Amino acid sequence: MQKTVTLNNGVEMPLLGFGVYQIPAEDTERAVSEALAAGYRLLDTAAAYGNEEAVGHAIKSSGIPREDLFVTTKLWVQDAPAEDNTRRAFETSLTKLGLDHLDLYLMHQPFGDVYGQWRAMEALHRDGVAKAIGVANFYPDRLVDLIVNNEIVPAVNQIETHPFFQRAGYQDLMREHGVQIQSWGGFAEGKNDLFTNPLLAGIGEEHGKSVAQVVLRWLTQRGVIAIPKSVRAERMAENLDVFDFELTDEQMARIATLDTGSSLFFDHQDPAIVTWLAGRRLDA
Ligand SMILES: NC(=O)c1ccc[n+]([C@@H]2O[C@H](COP(=O)([O-])OP(=O)(O)OC[C@H]3O[C@@H](n4cnc5c(N)ncnc54)[C@H](OP(=O)(O)O)[C@@H]3O)[C@@H](O)[C@H]2O)c1
Numbered sequence: 698m699q700k701t702v703t704l705n706n707g708v709e710m711p712l713l714g715f716g717v718y719q720i721p722a723e724d725t726e727r728a729v730s731e732a733l734a735a736g737y738r739l740l741d742t743a744a745a746y747g748n749e750e751a752v753g754h755a756i757k758s759s760g761i762p763r764e765d766l767f768v769t770t771k772l773w774v775q776d777a778p779a780e781d782n783t784r785r786a787f788e789t790s791l792t793k794l795g796l797d798h799l800d801l802y803l804m805h806q807p808f809g810d811v812y813g814q815w816r817a818m819e820a821l822h823r824d825g826v827a828k829a830i831g832v833a834n835f836y837p838d839r840l841v842d843l844i845v846n847n848e849i850v851p852a853v854n855q856i857e858t859h860p861f862f863q864r865a866g867y868q869d870l871m872r873e874h875g876v877q878i879q880s881w882g883g884f885a886e887g888k889n890d891l892f893t894n895p896l897l898a899g900i901g902e903e904h905g906k907s908v909a910q911v912v913l914r915w916l917t918q919r920g921v922i923a924i925p926k927s928v929r930a931e932r933m934a935e936n937l938d939v940f941d942f943e944l945t946d947e948q949m950a951r952i953a954t955l956d957t958g959s960s961l962f963f964d965h966q967d968p969a970i971v972t973w974l975a976g977r978r979l980d981a
Contacts, residue, residue: 839872879924919949
């Protein structure tokens with residue numbers, strides 16, 4: 698039985714899913730097939746990951762009814778005219794995935810003609826081909842600006858969230874606006890020796906659980922959607938097995954002490970990062 702959250706438009710989204718960033722295209726079909734067999738129903742890919750076709754093949758060969766799956770992909774930064782290019786990029790993703798609709802379409806970066814892109818995404822939602830639309834990597838100022846100047850409030854903001862960058866205050870702000878927080882890099886991709894962190898390992902021992910399970914339990918217990926990536930079947934199963942224990946308030950408070958308050962990856966407010974991402978355009 699999948700745990701779900703209800704998005705601001707009534708759509709039900711699994712609280713725990715499977716991410717495919719950095720899985721090479723040639724290994725993605727196998728990995729996603731194993732993830733689906735393990736029980737994952739939320740899949741998170743992106744045009745920029747170069748593996749949408751492989752995700753689509755795994756979906757098709759799984760035989761799982763479409764209505765039981767929740768598929769997310771993401772729009773890369775589009776050249777102007779963004780409205781035309783966004784629709785074209787959406788259709789390209791849909792074709793690669795072999796689907797006739799998406800459950801969630803995210804704007805991958807808060808850059809370029811964000812308003813043109815968002816208007817096109819609103820139209821895709823109204824047309825019924827994107828059941829929910831949202832954003833990723835939006836910092837609070839940009840998210841609130843998007844909300845107050847447009848009709849549809851993003852259903853989700855997918856942001857870097859892990860024990861070393863916890864985003865608790867931002868989660869409160871998003872909740873006030875009806876935006877669901879989703880974590881990317883929930884394990885910080887193993888940075889800062891996350892998987893051997895003594896505090897997390899100690900809490901794991903108290904429950905007979907691994908560090909990975911403690912982290913995923915901590916995220917989901919906070920109401921944060923998590924999408925751990927693994928290419929190994931045994932870890933896929935381990936990462937799903939987090940709903941048979943509960944962290945105490947004291948354990949949650951201990952984990953809160955690991956927060957550094959800053960990114961371990963990209964700072965989306967750093968001009969050098971904005972310039973670098975703008976140079977990584979994809980063809981629509
Ligand atoms: N919106 C964005 O800009 C953005 C950015 C980054 C990521 N994302 C999304 O978020 C997803 C998750 O983030 P991520 O892939 O960057 O990293 P992550 O989930 O934080 O970490 C993945 C790493 O952890 C390892 N791992 C997984 N389960 C483990 C376990 N139980 N024990 C020990 N090691 C384990 C994996 O190795 P193995 O594969 O070898 O098991 C891999 O090296 C992505 O796949 C993607 O869908 C979105």
